[in-house]
Amino acid sequence: MKKILMKGNDAIAEAAVRAGCLFYFGYPITPQTEISEYLSWRLPEVGGVFLQAESEIAAVYMAYGASATGKRVMTSSSGPGMSLKQEGISYLACAELPCVIVNISRGGPGLGNIQPSQGDYFQAVKGGGHGDYRVIVLAPSSVQEMVDLNYLAFHLADLYRNPVLILSDGMLGQMMEPVVFWEYDFPELPPKDWAIQGKNGRERKIILPLNLDPREMEQVNLRLAKKYRRVEEYEIRFECFGQEEADLLLVGYGTSARVLKSVVRKGEKQGLRLRLLRPISLYPFPSRVIKEEAQRAGRVLVVEMNLGQMVEDVTLAVGDRVPIHFHGRSGGLIPTVDEILEKIRFVLKSEESS
């Protein structure tokens, strides 16, 4: 298959089209605007609809309406725009409507800046909206994965009737790498018999993110929880990299994980035995394997482009028997290979002496 050089944002947009998504609603915000720009000409070309909404809020609700008709639909944004979409994501989750939502995240809080950051981890995996719900979260760490995981996102969204979030960042959105658009090929899904299209002689259907009776509302929450348990059982994804027998386990995702791969390679040359565990699904979180790997290595260093968010989930997974260290840069800075190696030496030394 042909490899082509492509920008991350363009690649994710093209992947959506190849996954059969004909409807996109969005609002411009840096550093994700190329997704909209690309789809503004690409979707009409294949008979789809691109619509620039008046706000992030309107965009997510247009996606909500489109999804209710059973069509594949995507919206995308970055940082501050994602905050505005959260109410809609909660509605999508409650009404069990599939939708792919892309966050090409940037530095924050507030208006922050437009540099890459992982400060939206909590918002993405803990549910930034109101109520008891979960969103499947996938974290690419290359332009190729922007394609692969977007294909997967559309499949999982339909399979579980749930919003799926791609948590990427400005670095991956803006960089260019060779990509292959393999043929979209996933197992067939059950028919969308819940979709509304007008009664057409059958019983009417209602898409309902609402239940005023507390007992019935609890039943809705329990049904959703059951679905989330299924997601946790079948949809955990991660990648291991580096030495099997290591003295330190590194944990990082997305752009941080790219840097950590270089850390493992450079560290090896310097005689360090390192292993990287990269969660690909942030929800469901690969807790069990992180625990096992952490116990084997005896110590953990979590690296993030924030001041400590995923490290809380790693701590929950590992418990307090294995020491967990953290290194983070925020505000749009990316940790360098050398500063991480320095931190690793510090961790190894301080634990020898303790």
Next chain:
Amino acid sequence: MKTIFERPKTLLEKPFTYCPGCHHGLANRLIAEVIDELGQADTTIGVGPVGCSVYIYEFIDIDFVMGPHGRAPAVATGIKRCLPDVLVFSYQGDGDIAAIGTAEIVHTAVRGECITAFFVNNAIFGMTGGQMAPTTLTGQQTTTTPAGRDPLRTGHPLRLGEMLGQLEGSSYLARVALTKPNLIKQAKEAVRRAFLTQQEKRGFSMVEFLSPCPTNWKMTPTDAVDWVDKEMKNVFPLGVIKDWKEGVHVH
């Protein structure tokens, strides 16, 4: 014997949950009647609001999607863009369409989206218990304007229909009331014209119903009807604001 009046087929046999004297029930019924007469029960999708009328899906027998506060026009846009040949309408109160959802209704009209908005204006927030709405009349008492609405502090009543009338994407806009049989007839005609506008893909249409809220106005149903006729109509004049067919621009 000839039947001259019956329940519209598309109106389900359920007692309305609206308060006695509220005109939501009448508005629901008119919409159902017109859907029946157009033979479109199978090809219409309604988008419900938040507010007293949140239960509209319980009464009209068509496919429904419930939206959140104010966003029904965006939800309707998403539906219509996927299913261009289905009739799509939103049903919204004044708090919904003229406060939290102002941006959505304005831009849906700006785009000339082929949907119909039904706007029930009772000059107050009903479901949350009678707070000031953007449509509250000057001097009107509400729970958040206990001394009466003072424009110097809280602004003036918003005339949404006239505002949308400025936009090229809006094609049919009418304001109606349901206080007298002849007005109900006119209202039904407006509902029909709005749906026709959509069927012919002429752009955005809206029908605004002036409606009493006896509960929160703290009036008897009959006094509330009088208040619509005597007070509300002065601020919100009835009539066709814009009609692509007639070229009417009233205001």
